[in-house]
Amino acid sequence: MRYENVMGTRRFDTVFDYSKNGCMIAVTCVCGHKAHLDPKEVSKVCIRKGLDLRIPAIRARLKCSACGNRDVQCGPAVQD
């Protein structure tokens, strides 16, 4: 897994920006736990449930599966 340093050059505002760029959503917790979400799966779930597809809204709904913390960061990751 390669982490892209593209935050300054490309916008990753919604899950569609991730799928468009072929990126996974890398979720990092303050405890060090990392998870990768498939933007296509996330958008499918959001559309079905009528939820907001913007990253800040998705981030607010996420919870670390390791420690239960809600203070998680989202960023783009590209699969090698």
Ligand SMILES: [Zn+2]
């Ligand atoms: Zn955690």
